[in-house]
Amino acid sequence: MRLRLADPDERYVAVRLCSDLPLPEDQSAYARRDGEWRLELERPPVARLEYQLEVVHRDGSSEHLCDPANPHRAPGAFGEKSVLLFPGYSAPRWLEGEAAQGSTEELSVRGLGLGANVAITLWSPADADAAEPLPLLAAHDGPEYDKLASLTRFAAVGIRAGALPRHRVALLAPGDRDEWYSASGRYAGAMVRDVLPAIRAAVAVRGAPAAMGASLGALSMLHIQRRHPGTFGSLFLQSGSFFTPRYDSQESGFPRYKRIVRFVRATLRRLEHHDPVPVALTCGSAEENVHNNRLMARALSAQGYPTAFDEVPDTHNYTAWRDAFEPHLTNLLARAW
Numbered sequence: 001m002r003l004r005l006a007d008p009d010e011r012y013v014a015v016r017l018c019s020d021l022p023l024p025e026d027q028s029a030y031a032r033r034d035g036e037w038r039l040e041l042e043r044p045p046v047a048r049l050e051y052q053l054e055v056v057h058r059d060g061s062s063e064h065l066c067d068p069a070n071p072h073r074a075p076g077a078f079g080e081k082s083v084l085l086f087p088g089y090s091a092p093r094w095l096e097g098e099a100a101q102g103s104t105e106e107l108s109v110r111g112l113g114l115g116a117n118v119a120i121t122l123w124s125p126a127d128a129d130a131a132e133p134l135p136l137l138a139a140h141d142g143p144e145y146d147k148l149a150s151l152t153r154f155a156a157v158g159i160r161a162g163a164l165p166r167h168r169v170a171l172l173a174p175g176d177r178d179e180w181y182s183a184s185g186r187y188a189g190a191m192v193r194d195v196l197p198a199i200r201a202a203v204a205v206r207g208a209p210a211a212m213g214a215s216l217g218a219l220s221m222l223h224i225q226r227r228h229p230g231t232f233g234s235l236f237l238q239s240g241s242f243f244t245p246r247y248d249s250q251e252s253g254f255p256r257y258k259r260i261v262r263f264v265r266a267t268l269r270r271l272e273h274h275d276p277v278p279v280a281l282t283c284g285s286a287e288e289n290v291h292n293n294r295l296m297a298r299a300l301s302a303q304g305y306p307t308a309f310d311e312v313p314d315t316h317n318y319t320a321w322r323d324a325f326e327p328h329l330t331n332l333l334a335r336a337w
Contacts (some may be wrong), residue, residue, distance in 0.1 A: 001084070004069055005030065005037040005053060012037065012055045018064060019051040020315035021286055046286050047089040047313040050074050050081040074319050075148050083319075092326050099156035101126035109198040111190030114180070118195050119173035122202065123152045125159060125166050133206035135167040135337045136199065138232075140181065140217030142171025149322035154329070163330055165337050170199055170209070174217070181216035182256035183263040188224045192231055208233030208277075210336055212329070214321050215289075216241045218281075222296075223263055229275035234336035236329050237281045238321045242292040244268075250288070264292070268299045276304035280332040282324040285311040308332070 005015055015030035015037040017023065021044055030037035052064045066073065067082040074083040107120040121142060128134060137155070145151040151169060158164035172195070174180065180187040199205065211221040211232040218240035225232045243251050243260045251257055279300055283293040290311060297309035310328055314320035 001041045001043065003030070003039040003041055003067070005055075005067070006035070006069070007032070007037055008035040011057065013058055014056040015039075016054045017041070017051055018054050019049055020317070021046070021049065043086060044286070045313065046284075046315065047086055048074075048319070049084045049086075050076070050315065050317055050319070051084070052081055074317065076317055077144055077148065092323055094154060094157045094161075094326055095150065097157040098160050099153055100160040102152060102156050105202065107198060107202060109195050111187070111194050113186040114175070114190050116175055118175060118190070120195070120199065121146070121171040121173075122199065123155065123169040123171065124203065125156075125168075128166065128168070128203075130203045133204040135165060135207060135333075136170060136205045136209040137167060137333065138170045138172060138196070138199075138209045138211050140172055140211075140213035140220060141174050141177075141215075142169075143173055144318065145212075145214070145321075146171055148318035149325075151322075151325075154322075154325050158330060164333055167333075167337070168203060168205075177216065178255065181213075181220040182254075183219060183223045183260050184256075185227065187220065188227045191224055192228045196231070207337070210234045210236065210333055212236035212238070213240075214238040214318075215316065219260065219263075222267070225275070225277065226263075226267060226273065232277060234277050234332055235279040236332055237279065237296075238324065239283045239287060239289045239316050240281065240293055240296060241289060242267075242296045244292050244295065247291040247295075248288070264296070268295060270299075270303055273303045273305070276300075276306070278306040278332060278336050280308045280310075280328050282310050282312055282321070282328055284314040284316055284320050286314065287316040289316065306335075 017028045030039045056062045070082045072083045073080050102123050103126045105122045108117045111118050139145050155169050213221040218237035242264045281297050283290045301307035312324050
């Protein structure tokens with residue numbers, strides 16, 4: 001595949017493709033020829049590739065931009081990126097499906113010990129009365145999951161199609177994400193003592209909620225479930241940041257790296273756990289976290305958790321997480337509910 005960037009006025013002195021894939025120099029550095037920059041890109045081991053171009057100006061400054069020659073874009077937590085869609089890739093069919101009508105309610109709950117409120121958007125089927133007991137799916141990074149991965153649309157289409165029972169979704173805003181989601185005992189306590197009871201006070205919840213999260217959000221949901229048994233009835237963990245020194249030394253500069261490593265090490269070393277709930281893990285086959293996710297999936301399975309683990313041909317992004325909802329989240333929730 002040949003990528004091109006027009007530059008007839010010679011504005012740039014270098015151009016490089018930037019993505020989450022560790023591409024060699026000959027697969028990332030563009031070469032100038034005939035008034036444009038060109039890159040011969042071999043098919044990477046993914047179904048789609050999100051990327052930006054790093055362009056270096058004559059004064060030595062640089063900037064990142066989307067590829068003007070590629071109309072395909074992907075939204076992300078840190079802005080829009082260009083995306084290459086390779087043969088065989090297709091977006092989930094549920095994106096075009098008929099959806100049940102929904103309504104939302106905004107909550108704000110003071111988390112004791114956090115020094116802050118946790119903002120919650122509570123989605124429900126439009127015809128659901130607050131007193132009607134329904135299953136609950138609690139999602140870390142909930143607003144991002146909804147905006148960038150269409151989480152409540154997934155729920156609404158599943159309900160309309162009969163693939164999922166009527167249920168509610170609690171979209172939990174991240175707040176001080178790096179602190180709260182990094183195996184924080186204070187955050188786990190606030191979730192159990194304050195946040196989840198406030199949701200139950202607003203609407204009737206049937207059974208223990210299902211919980212989901214991606215990256216640090218997945219790590220935190222597992223931490224809460226381990227620290228407070230009985231809180232969640234199932235876990236959907238995507239690209240969890242289950243850092244280990246063996247595979248994740250590059251993350252050692254993260255302020256809460258050691259705390260995460262301690263929690264992960266303790267979890268991996270356990271031979272059993274007295275609250276082994278159904279768990280589904282998904283991870284991009286080409287992302288750094290795939291190694292620690294494989295370890296965690298094996299450990300949870302050995303401890304009695306009914307475990308499913310699937311690798312998707314992508315990297316660490318919301319579209320990859322969205323594309324794994326079906327069938328993996330559907331199967332988990334159908335089993336748990």
